[in-house]
Amino acid sequence: MSDSALPVPPAAPIANAAFTAPNGPLIATGDLRIEIPGAETRTQPKASLCRCGASNNKPFCDGTHRTSGYQDAGEAIPAANIAELTETGPITFTPAPNGPLLASGPLTVQNAAKQTIATTTSTAFCRCGASKNTPYCDGSHKAIGFQG
Numbered sequence: 509m510s511d512s513a514l515p516v517p518p519a520a521p522i523a524n525a526a527f528t529a530p531n532g533p534l535i536a537t538g539d540l541r542i543e544i545p546g547a548e549t550r551t552q553p554k555a556s557l558c559r560c561g562a563s564n565n566k567p568f569c570d571g572t573h574r575t576s577g578y579q580d581a582g583e584a585i586p587a588a589n590i591a592e593l594t595e596t597g598p599i600t601f602t603p604a605p606n607g608p609l610l611a612s613g614p615l616t617v618q619n620a621a622k623q624t625i626a627t628t629t630s631t632a633f634c635r636c637g638a639s640k641n642t643p644y645c646d647g648s649h650k651a652i653g654f655q656g
């Protein structure tokens with residue numbers, strides 16, 4: 509039998525992960541689908557997603573956090589019990605109007621030290637810069653009148 513007749517093993521599913529850069533964006537990797545209001549959904553392997561609320565290219569980071577004074581070290585503490593993800597497939601990020609970045613699909617969430625703080629198949633990340641429970645939305649976007 510020639511090598512070309514050998515069965516090709518299936519490709520391992522792509523694992524999706526997102527970590528918080530210190531005082532900066534949420535950096536996501538994997539099989540990403542990013543919904544952009546008024547535009548086509550993007551499929552890409554990596555994205556920097558705004559957390560500070562000041563980007564002029566939402567939902568993406570444009571570097572404005574460096575001048576906006578955004579502060580979040582990304583030191584969220586890992587949950588006591590972190591479930592193993594059994595689901596595979598793409599992760600879809602959807603910016604809710606004037607609200608959080610919704611994430612739907614299997615995702616490992618990491619802090620700035622790349623420690624896993626949670627696994628999830630559905631969550632809402634803060635993208636207004638005001639949450640007291642980063643990287644997640646705590647509803648503060650309503651109090652600050654976030655637009656975006």
Ligand code: FES
Nearest residue numbers: 634635636645648
């Ligand atoms: S988007 Fe920041 S608290 Fe909800």
